[in-house]
Amino acid sequence: MNSSPLLDPGIAWFLLVAFSVLWIALGIWWGRRGGSSADDYLLAGRNIGLALSTATLMASWVTGNTTLAAPEVGYTLGLWGMFGYALAGLGLLLFAPLAIRIKRVMPHARTSGDFVRMRYGRLTWAVFLVITLVYTAGFLITQGMGAGLLLQSLSGFDYRVGMLLVIGVSTVYTLFGGMKAVVGTDFIQSMLIMVLLAVVAVLGYSRFGTGAIYAQLAENHPSRLNLLLPAGLLFAWNTGLFSMGEVFHNNIWWSRVFASRESVVFRSFILGGVAWVTVPIVTGSIALMALARDLPIPQVNMVFPLMTARLLGSAGAMMVFIIIFASLTSTLDSLLASTADLLAEDVYLKMLRPQATDEQVRRAARRIVVLLGGVTVLLSWSYITSMYQLLLFTGALVASTIWPIAYGLYWKSASRHGAVVAMVSGSAVGLAAYVWIAPYCAALLSAAVSAVVMAVWTHLAPEDFDWRRLAHH
């Protein structure tokens, strides 16, 4: 696909092996130091501090899409593309008050499924599990495909070799170390991403200057500086709502709530969200530099790696490799650990083996990590669709969960029947909008329909939920 790779394959192999050995060694070390209970494995002992909690939220939300697709929308839509992508930080920021509420009303729970089951009953729980598992599969596929495409584009690796290596390494260290390995490696990965990204941006803009970049954009690409770009505004709204749907429902974020100390939960979501917002702004700014400098971009989602390699030569290509490798592994490990947590708790323990011991739940979670790694490889085996199109498709589903979860956390009267109808009708309308209107409208309409159904149903048939039921998990 790429006849002249940006990074020499020998250097790429060296970096890949070095970081893989480091992550796996740390995973094994943390796994041995951790306790032996299911909570130790699934939730890192429920005692994570502010620094690690903030870093793991930030690193998990910096996905392969943030480092490849955010510069792409900056390049194609300009400032509103950057803002629009940055609005995905709203998911983390707006979840902060919900997170502390969750921690207080159900301190002993393990998953987002626990909340939905106890709050709304088993039917809503079943619908919720379908939605979250479809979304998780889509998310895993995008990261698996992103890994294959990255190594192929950067260093000429075969797509499947790259994909297998990145998924394999993430699976192995998550298997050995559980959530503790995920959080620990996420801290190192987030620091790598932030420091290297800052170095690239500072060197780039100090070489060319913001004034010169602005002048070239204003002359040749004025639409990129347009603050009233309709497509950009629509994109921004959809991204904000989509991110709320992703964060509010998914167990990646709920498991971080249960894994962190109560005193740090609120602040870690705020700090993680603020830190994350800077990433698409900076990568988008680098993409605008490429546009202003008229750098030939044969494949638009490679604008960030191409510009960095052009700017800093092979050192730049190495930095990009490390940034994107860290982004992919930090997201994949979080998905594997939190989905294993969800399946071990909600499916294995609550559906299949209610009498299972703590040790059996822990063993089941480890088997599920391996199973998920294998499923991700199979689903990513062929490059089937655009990564971003796939994510927008799942946005139609997850946006329908925003209001049932938010209402359910604060309103005693929130209706269980309203919740299930809101999720189903919101998803249906969102999918119809995805197919017949535009993918960008899917999350928007799904969230709107779900909000109205939930509010009207609750108004007509209010319930009187006892919050103490959540605490007695």
Place this chain on the structure above:
Amino acid sequence: MPSPPFLFTAPPAAFTLIVKGGIIGLVAMTLLILAIWVVEMRRGRTW
């Protein structure tokens, strides 16, 4: 590329603010997280 129907171009100062604000924010958040980590590590409160 056809001209968009409404063009409200960001002034140079706004562009500089966005770009430099992003970079400064990134550096500041990196240092903040590292500082919190050091403090928590000294107190044995990382996890």
